[in-house]
Amino acid sequence: MKANKKFSLVVLAAVAMIFVAWPSHLPAQAATADSAGAKRWSVQVDKVDPGDVNLASSFQIAIYENLFDELDKTKTFKQVLRTGDRNATDVPDLLILKTTVEKYTPGSETRRAVTTVSGATKLKVRSQLCTRDGKVILEQVVDGNVRFFGSNLRATHNLARNVAKTIQESPLPQPSQEPTSTPAQTSEVSSILAEQFER
Secondary structure, rough: OOHHHHHHHHHHHHHHHHHHHHOOOHHHHHHHHHHHHHOOOOOEEEOOOOOOOOOOHHHHHHHHHHHHHHHHHHOOOOEEOOOOOHHHHHHHEEEEEEEEEEEEOOOHHHHHHHHHHOOEEEEEEEEEEOOOOOOEEEEEEEEEEOOOOOOOOOOHHHHHHHHHHHHOOOOOOOOOOOOOOHHHHHHHHHHHHHHHHHO
């Protein structure tokens, strides 16, 4: 009975020594994984494609800028990059957001201010998150509009917010995972365990 207690104490001491001896490897890796969460994608926002819609360039630019800002606010992505960013070629796990306008109703600020029931500015876009090789991992049709007070361009902000929210709430596949510990680290831990039990 005393021998079993002594052996149990030795085993507990050995396990405690391992965790004390390897704070920079075992607990630090666990803490990093917990604090950083799962590996995240980066995203590059492509220029807005007006499609077959007669959309003013000011609206295209406003949609693009608002998408960039709203995606950045979500903190869903590691980085949010613009089209043509030279750094994008070096970014691993990059998705590309493609946005095509499907429908646009200009609306009227004056009619909205006077009647509040007509004159809405409406936008509908198809947004796609694609990998570098063109594989679509998320596709959605999103609306944005301004029904009451506000400028017509306010619809682009509402649209971008809706696109960002939909992406944030959609499950994306995990980027390619790297092993959390190298085989060398694993064998070092095994050899230390063996040494502790031999003592």
